[in-house]
Amino acid sequence: MTYVVTDICIGVKGEACMEVCPEFCIFSEPEDLMSFIDPARCTDCGACMEACVVNAIYPDDKLPPASAEFTLINESWFRRKRSVRERVREIAVETGSPFVI
Numbered sequence: 701m702t703y704v705v706t707d708i709c710i711g712v713k714g715e716a717c718m719e720v721c722p723e724f725c726i727f728s729e730p731e732d733l734m735s736f737i738d739p740a741r742c743t744d745c746g747a748c749m750e751a752c753v754v755n756a757i758y759p760d761d762k763l764p765p766a767s768a769e770f771t772l773i774n775e776s777w778f779r780r781k782r783s784v785r786e787r788v789r790e791i792a793v794e795t796g797s798p799f800v801i
């Protein structure tokens with residue numbers, strides 16, 4: 701199992717989850733609209749989920765069905781950032797995120 705950042709993080713970002721992660725395995729770069737958890741390093745402690753004030757983080761086995769794609773999105777960011785950024789931007793547009801113009 702791993703924990704997963706979902707689309708609820710889009711445009712919110714911040715660092716609350718990163719500050720509490722004992723494995724330092726949550727990342728985001730200026731080009732990103734959201735943050736991502738490295739499943740290879742996440743130890744499933746749940747601290748990030750508790751810290752996120754917008755409830756953007758879920759265990760991967762409890763993801764809302766509409767956010768199922770985010771397991772792959774989080775994992776893929778560590779291998780191919782450009783395509784993940786494009787997909788996240790598409791999702792932001794599809795969901796009417798006010799953070800994408």
Ligand code: SF4
Nearest residue numbers: 709713714716717752
């Ligand atoms: S605390 Fe929540 S909103 Fe902030 S970066 Fe982490 S997942 Fe995103």
Ligand code: SF4
Nearest residue numbers: 721742743745746748
């Ligand atoms: S569950 Fe724990 S180890 Fe995994 S990303 Fe969240 S804070 Fe880090």
